[in-house]
Amino acid sequence: MNIGIVAHVDAGKTTVTENILQLCGIIRQAGRVDHGDTLTDSMELERKKGISIKATPISFMYKDTKINLIDTPGHVDFVSEVERALSVLDGVVLIVSAKEGIQSQTKILVKTIRDLQIPCIVFVNKADRLGVDIKNVLSEVSKNFLGKTINMQGIEKEGTKDVLLRPRSYEELVEEAVELLCDLDESILEKYIGVSPSPVSLDYLYDRLQYFTKQANIYPVFMGSALHGLGVRDLLDAIVNFLPLSIENDNAPLSALVFKIDNNISAKDKKVYVRIFQGGIKIRESIAFHDTTEKVKNLRALENGKVVNKDYIGSGDICILTIKDLKVADIIGEKTEAIKKISIASPALRVQVQPKNPANKRRLYETLFALSEEDPMMDFSGDVRGDKMYLNLFGEVQMEIITLLLQEQYNLDIEFSNLLTIYKETPTEKASAITRIYSGGNHFCAGIGFEIEPLPRGQGLQYESKVSFGSLEKPFQNAVEEAVWKSCKNGVYGLEITDAKVVFAFSQYSSVESTPADYRNLAPLVLMEAFSNSSMQMLEPILEFELVLPEHAASRALYDCRKMNADIWETKNGNGEFIITGLVPVETSKHYKLLLASYTEGCGIFITKLYGYKETEFDENKIDKDNVNPATNKGLYLLQKFQ
Known part of the structure; x- marks a missing residue:
């Protein structure tokens, strides 16, 4: 079982992880973030700053189940670590602070969990904190999960050190559970209120809730205070009961994904973390990735808080390799449906x-x-x-x-x-381009044709091949796809291309001369010609923001928002604070945190997350002059390839 702990910064996710490891005997005493002695925050910087920077995998046994747990960063600046972890997980535990409730990063995580249908348990932490409103937090959680949550515990004396937890009684649980389950299983509706209704037992309700949680249709909620170890054992029990086990399929062809790399530069040691979705990896066996194969000389696994050498690691598990040419997001063996492409955010x-x-x-x-x-x-x-x-x-x-x-x-x-x-660029109309073998100045033994079309804003870059593997073998098609993704990083005008669909629609092949390298080198020329045949639009990144500052600085803040061309959604005040929410361009706001800290004496908070991209006028000053567009600088591109 591979699970992740995800949360907004300061929700207490590393403290939850430490208490889980203590209960499972991996550590004697749970460390504390503020003491700088946590196991998963192993970097000296993480301990100094009191925040998680890297996603850290660790393994332990609980009730005869091997659990690989990944503790992820909570700060939005390290969301890429979260993104990579989510791509290899069977389920997640989302930590929500009972004090702060659902926050901006939490909303992003919830939407991603819902959209990708990742089984999830919610753990409301810090239930002992003074002033918490558990009822309101549970309502917020339910709203963000579109009403598909169910609270599994009763709580008393919340907001005090004497807080108590207990399982909800049958009478407390049955009506809410049946209402949720009836939408998913008609037999439950028949059992409960049918022509001949029969009692629905508590065991049966739990069985159905566990089943549909594993299908990502229901999200059970548990509570506690990890700092005091309260509710952590209940959470562990929920992990093994409500989240799915990894699917074991050792006899299928190998399919695995690189999700994390640790480089020890001084020791020249590279650890490559790989999730195996099907098949298995043996020591001294050759594995295939890109257009090459390489022998596995070192094979290690995560076991009981340690890294151990292994001769074989099977499907559903995580292994560590030392192959230098492997990169994050590389697929080893076959690409299967189990490997998800996850995109939460991108740097602006x-x-x-x-x-x-x-x-x-x-x-x-x-x-x-x-x-x-x-x-x-x-x-x-x-x-x-x-x-x-x-x-x-x-x-x-x-x-x-x-x-x-x-x-x-x-x-x-x-x-x-x-x-x-x-900034990014996007096509505004459909276009195409074709280059045949050794025609029109084509120096490569390959023929390629692309069709491109614009997509709605926020759809990113999509790729599709209409060329059958019977016409062009997989290594050649992989070379084309890799070239497409790489070329679109520096599009027609040196900006990354987004909100576009690229279709590989035509190919020519010589069984005697053609190589995957021919297709990899030709693809950028043809692709950029296709995009050049379309009218390209420049896009600028827009942030969703929340500005919180003392009431006396409200007029200055509103002036700043107008100056930054912000689109204000809402303003409200109370308890001496003034809050502004809305949208603002990255370009006009990228230095605002420093200015805000200056005029509020450090009391102002400017929270942002990438909202999306919108059209703007082309400005050559914002374009990388060093970019070489293969379509318009063909000679220079070929010179680089044949040097």
């Missing part, structure tokens, strides 16, 4: 990085390259000489963490400059 800022000491350019380049292997959303780019190095980032907290990480672990002092907004 790009920044140039420079070492304070120019002599460290090469070393900084190598370090950033290794860090971007761990987090591909950084999208590190630059030349090996270190003259121009860029990173994609979510926000200022991530910038601060990268600065400290490079300084403390790698003795590299850096500075950021040129904080840029990541």
Whole structure:
């Protein structure tokens, strides 16, 4: 069983994890985030800052069930770690603070869990905190899960250190449970209020609730206070009873996904974390990825809080490899329906990085390259000489963490400059392009045809192949698909292409001469020609924001919002606070947190999340001049390929 712990920052997810590990005998005493002694926050920086930065997998046994648990970061700047973890999980535990309730990051997580139909248990933490309103929090949770939650516990003396939990009685549970279940199972409706109604036992209700939770149709809610260990054993029991076990299918062809990489640069040690969906991996066996195969020389598994060597690891489990060429999101073996492509958010800022000491350019380049292997959303780019190095980032907290990480672990002092907004481009009409083998200046033994079309805003980039594997074998098709995703990072005008569908519609092939490399190299030329045949529109990122500050600063805040071209949804005040919500462009607001801290003396809070992209006028000053568009710079592109 592979489960994740997810939450908004400060909801107490690492504390929940620590108490679970203590109950299962992995650690003697649960660590505390504020004491800097937690097991899953293993980085020195995580302990210093008191926040999780990386998703950390750890394994333990509970009631004869092996559980691989992934503790994920809660801060929105590290949402990419959450995204990668969700792609390999059988189920999740969503932690909600009873004090703060549903917050901005929680809403994003709930929507993702619902949309992807990931089985989920909700744990309302901090039930002992003064002033909590459990009834209101449960109502918020139910609203966000579209009324499909059911509270499994009664609570007394909430908001005090004497808080008590108990299972809900049959009388308390039956009406609510039957109402939920009737929409999913007509036999329950017949049992309860049919022509010949019969009693519905508590055991039967629990059985049906467990079944439909595993189908992601119902979301049970449990409560407690992890800091005091209250409700944690009930949560553990719920994990093994309500969340699904991994599907075991060792006899099927191998299908696995790389979801995490840890690079120890100084020791030149690379740990590649892989979730096996079907089949298995043996030591000294060759595995296939991209267009190549490589022998497994080291094979390790997670067991009881440790990493151990193994000769074989089967489906449903997580293994650790040391193969250097593997990258995050790589598929090993076959691509199956079990492997989900998850996208919660993408960075909206790009920044140039420079070492304070120019002599460290090469070393900084190598370090950033290794860090971007761990987090591909950084999208590190630059030349090996270190003259121009860029990173994609979510926000200022991530910038601060990268600065400290490079300084403390790698003795590299850096500075950021040129904080840029990541603009994108999208086609506005359908278009196509075809290039045949060795025709029209085609130097590759490949023929490719693409059709492209615009998609509604927020749909991202989609790819489809209408070419059968009988016409073009899988390694060649994989090469085309890889080239499409890579080429669309730097579209027609040097901006990432989004909200578009790319269809691989035509191919030509020579059984004597063609290679996958021919298709990989030709695809960008044909694809960018197709996009060039369409009219491209520039898009700018928009943030959803919540601005909270003292009432006396309200007029200044409203003035700032107008200046930033914000679209204000709502303003409200009370208890000495003034709150503004709405939408604001990234470009006009990217430095606002610093300004807010200055004029509110640190009392203002500016919470943002990426809302989406909207049309804007093309501005050449916002475009990467170093980009080489294969369609309009064919000679230079070919020169790069044949050097």
